[in-house]
Amino acid sequence: MGPLQDEGRHRIGSRVGIALCWAAAIAVASVCLFIIGYLLVQGWHSINWTFLSTDPVASMTEGEAGGVRTPMVGTAVLVLFSTFLILPVAIGAAIYLAEYMDERWWITRIVRIGLETLASVPSVVFGMFGLAVFTLGFFKFLSASGTEGGNMAFGRSFLVASIVMGVHVLPFVIKVAEESIRNIPLSQRQGALALGMTKWRTIRKVVLPAAKSGIATAVVLGMGLAAGDTAIVMLTLGGTMTMAVDKWWQVGNWVEVLKGAGSTLTSYIYFNSPAGDGNSPGAALGAAFVLIAIVLVFNLAAVLLFRRQQRAA
């Protein structure tokens, strides 16, 4: 045997290892595709213009659950509003963590542990906590009160749900945004400092513009999470399928919409699933179709934005 022919000692081991990795990857991909494919195929039957343009109806009869117009609007309101609320905090915290915090400070450790804990708390716990806090009379201005009277607030509204949802997605958004800020090469920061820019100006004028699409990725991922969460919606947006305000599209009603209860695609799915009160699996699958489409669009946007950052860096 010449020096270029080895005895194949590691060859079999390598092949088996590689084969196992392939098998695992293919298994994951097929489970994933199966679930999405099943939901899409099943849900597709329910999708038509009427389904998309009518409001839900609370009914026990199969096929009378109505459409998903207000749940779609609800998802949009909740996603946009929770993002809007946390954006300044998320970006500020990401900048602080990436640029200013010294990993040796005890405060840094506490913030990191805090964020990780926050990220691992199940959303139903956030929902419960939110309900406990926002039913206090002090928070009446956030949700239309009256029904429960006295010094209790109703505690369920788009405002309340947005705040709670914001706290839920905050750690994820911070994490991704921090990472994209950290990814901006040191050499560019040094270039800016060497021109006589202060650290803050360097961050404002060089680092943040360069990290822009990474931060956008973080935000879009957060939106996807918010669109998909159910427990927070069930607990803090109200146990209802309909929007509290009828003519929600009129600008003059928007404050009332935000202070009122409502539903989203996820709560609509829950109510109409065999586990909920509605028992209209067809409608639930149709809504699932719409929701998956929305989340896929968010993820696709995140991927595209991320690519842009990669190319720029």
Place this chain on the structure above:
Amino acid sequence: MRVDDAMLREDPTMSDTFLTADPNDTFSMLEGMLATAAPRVRSTDVPSVFEVRALDVSYGSKRVLHDVSLDIPEKRITAFIGPSGCGKSTALRCLNRMNDEIPTFKMRGKIRLAGQDIRGKSVNVTALRRNVGMVFQQPNPFPMSIYDNIALAVREHESRIARSTLDGVVEQALRHASLWDEVKGNLKGSALSLSGGQQQRLCIARALAVKPAVIMLDEPCASLDPISTARIEELLLELSADYSIVIVTHNMAQAKRISDKVAFFLMGRLLEMGDALQVFEAPQRQETAEYVRGAFG
């Protein structure tokens, strides 16, 4: 451009000729200067722009510079040479206080720019760095347009500058860095699409745009091909008519070609410093002789 005390203050009261001069006029002036470009052997018996005295530097408990004293002559090219790790970059980065960014950095000694202690109380680091430009080993243009790379630097120090004036300053800086002809049709194009050598010249232009007195370059050609390297060398020779230049280089041939004064570092000490001719032709120390002959490092 003269260095004076005012330059280190927050509000430099420098003349604005650079900003207001008619670009064409200045360009022809520059061409005139090139025609009579300095002869390769220039006297280094000129005023010093930097005076470094008894500089000791450590990172944490690791001592990296011992008792370094040297003068950087005005409007000449000074080369720092020596094997890797001997402290050239550290010495360079002391001059614009870039080391201040490193938490473990400690220094003792005095560094004066135009007679003024750069660590003095009244000194503003950003003003110091504006006056002592720096170009790095890897070209590091910002991920934005060619124009914005320079405009950003200028606006940083002159936020109210008019657009038309700014256009002039950008052009001026690109001309000084002999990059204008290559990029004038593509100012809005991304700086990252330029070649390595062009990027490095853009970084030089960026440094020039804020009107420094000194330009420091830390192995600026290390990642460039020979042609780009030659262009940068030529550019530095041109610029040395107006600016004091300090260059760190590993390349003995380069140091020979462009420097007027040479400082040889070895293991954290300044072993020898003198006119380039003397250091290369008649080194005082055995180690210098071996190093410039290429015996080590």
